[in-house]
Amino acid sequence: MTKYNCVVVGAGPGGSAFSKIAVENGLKVLMLERARNPGEKNTSGSTIWGNIARKIHPDFPADAPIERRVDGGRLYFVPEGKDWEKGGYSLVGFSHPSKEISDPFNVYRNVFDKWWAEQSVAAGAELKTSTLVTGVVRDANGKIIGVIDEKGEKYEADIVIGADGVLSIIGRMAGLRPMWGSHENCLCCKIDWELDEKLIDERFGSSIEHDDGDIGVLLEIYFAQPMAGNAGYFWIFPDRGSLALGLGIIMNDLIRLEHNIWWYMWNSINHPIVKPKLKGGKPRSYIAHSIPLTNPVGPNGTLFKSYADNIMLIGDAAGFVCPIDGAGWCGAVSAGKIAAEIATKALEKGDTSAEFFQRYQRKWIESDVGKNLKMGKEMADWLTHESGGINVLADQFTRGLASLMEHGTSHEEVGSSSINRTIKYAQEWMALSKPMRMLLGPYLQLFTSLMR
Amino acid sequence: MKKFPAEEFEGEKLREKLKDLVEMIPTKGDNIKVNEDKCGGCRLCFKHCPGGCFEIIDGKAKYTYPELCFECGACVILCPTGAIDWNYPEGGTGVVLRYS
Secondary structure (H helix, E strand, O other): OOOOEEEEOOOOOHHHHHHHHHOOOOOOOOEOOOOOOOOOOOOOOOOOEEEEOOOOOOOOOOOOOOOOEEEEEEEEEOOOOHHHHOOEEEEEEEEEEOOOOEEHHHHHHHHHHHHHHHHHHHOOOOOEOOOOEEEEEEEEOOEEEEEOOOOOEEEEEEEEEEOOOOOOOHHHHHHHOOOOOOOOOEEEEEEEOOOOOHHHHHHHHHHOOOOOOOOOEEEEEEEEEHHHHOOEEEEEEEOEEEEEEEEEEHHHHHHOOOOOOHHHHHHHHOOOOOOOHOOOEEEEEEEEEEEOOOOOOOOOOOOOOEEEEOOEOOOOHHHOOOOOOOOHHHHHHHHHHHHHHHHHHHHHOOOOOOHHHHHHHHHHHHOOHHHHHHHHHHHHHHHHHOOOHHHHHHHHHHHHHHHHHHHHHOOHHHHHHHHHHHHHHHHHHHHHHHHHHHHHHHHHHHHHHOOO | OOOOOHHOOOOOHHHHHHHHHHHHOOHHHHHHHHOOOOOOOOOHHHHOOOOEEEEEOOEEEEEEEEHHOOOOOHHHHHHHOOOOOOOOOOOOOOOEOOOO
C-alpha cells in the first residue's frame, strides 16, 4: 500500500485547490472522488471569482472553461400582494467594479470542476474517481491515519483532508460535526434553462464594453415572498446558451411553509417579473442539493472546530458558505490554499497534531473565509430579524432608493438643493445598517460626484 | 397570479415532471433505508424529497423510487425521528448533471 502525505476526500473546488498547492510544495497527494468526474454531481449557482481562482492559478482565466463574464447584477425585493407589473417591487443594481475585488465568471461546474481537478493532476496529484469513501482507518490509539473505500481498499496518509461536502463523512467520523440539522441546511433546486445566446444578451447583457467585444452579463437575485416564502431567494445566473435558475430555502422554513421546493420553483419561473425573461427557452435539466448555513464563526465567538489530529476540513464540509448568499466556492478554494500551506509546515515539523492544526483555524478566521462568514451572518440576521422582512424592505426601497435612482438618471432637471436632500436622505438610510450601507454606498458616490 | 396545486409537485406527478430531464447512472438504490419502527408517518420526506423518491403506505414512509434521488440528504436531515439510514450510492453511480 502506498502511503501518501495527504489523502483528500472529494475533488471539488476546495479539494483540488488544496491538492494543487500541496503538490507544488512537494507533498504526495491523492484525491478520492465518488463521482465519475469531479463536478458532475454539483448543484451551484455556478458563479466563481477570478481573484480567488488566481490564488491557485495565477494566470486565470487563461485556458479555463468559462461561460460568461459577470459584470454585475440586479437585486429584486418583491413583496406579497402587490401589482408587480406596475412596478410593485424594488430593484437595486450592483456592479463588480474591479479584478482585484471579485472578477466573477459563470461556469458549467461539471466542465469547470473537471478542468480544475485536471490542473492539480497535471501538477502532480493523483486522482481516483468513482471511489466512495465510507470509513476511516485508525491506529492503536484511535487516531485517524487514513480512509477506507466501499470496496474495502485502504489509503494511508499523514493527513486526511475532508473536502467531502455538506454531508461530510470525514467530518462526522472524526467527531468534528454531526449531520447538520434542518435549521442549518438550505435545500436548493436548480433548472438549466436553454435560451438563445442573443436573447440572453438582450435580456441580461451588461452595458460594459469589453476589449475582446464579448458581452458580460448581469446576475439576477430575487428576495421575494411569492417565490421563496420570505425564507430564501430565487436566482437567474446567465451562461452562454442557457440560464442557471435556482432556488434555495432553509429546510426549517420549508417545514413551516405550505409547499415544497419545486412548487416554489414553479411559481418563481412563472412569476410575472420572471416569466418574460425566460420566454423562448425551455428546461434542459434538473438537479437539487443541500447547502450548509451553519455559521461556523459562531454567534458569540463559539467556534466550529475544523481540525483534529491528522485532519482538516475544508469547503462545505466545514460549513464555509456565506450565510447571506449561500455562496461556497470562494470559501472552499481559499480554505484549500490555507490548509495546504499549514499541511506543508506540519510535515516539515513532523507534527500533524490537532494542536499544530489550530493554526489552520486561526488562519481561515483571519482570512476572507472568516470575514465573509462573519459579515454574511450579520447581514442575514439583520434581514431576517431586524429589517421587518422582505415586505418592509421592499417598501423602503420603493420609496427611498427608487427615488434616488430616478434622480440619478435625470439629474439635469433636479436642482442642487434637491440633490442635497437626496444625499442627506441616503446618509440617513445608510446609518440604519450595514446592508443598507453596502447597497446605497455606490449611489451615494454617484450623487456626491454630481454635486462637484 | 395563478398558483399551482400542491399535488402537482408530489409523488407520481413530480416524478413525471422531472424524469426526462434528470440524468442517472443506474444504481442499486439500497443506500437509503427507512426504519419502519422509528418512522412516525409525518410525511416530511414524502413532501420535501426533491426527487419524489418516497411513498407513504399504511402511515409509514418507504423509499420506493430511487431513480430520481439527488443525494441531497433532505430526507435524513428533515426526519424528526431519525428513522432514515442514509448513505451515498456506490461510487460512479447516481445522479449527474447534464449541463451546468
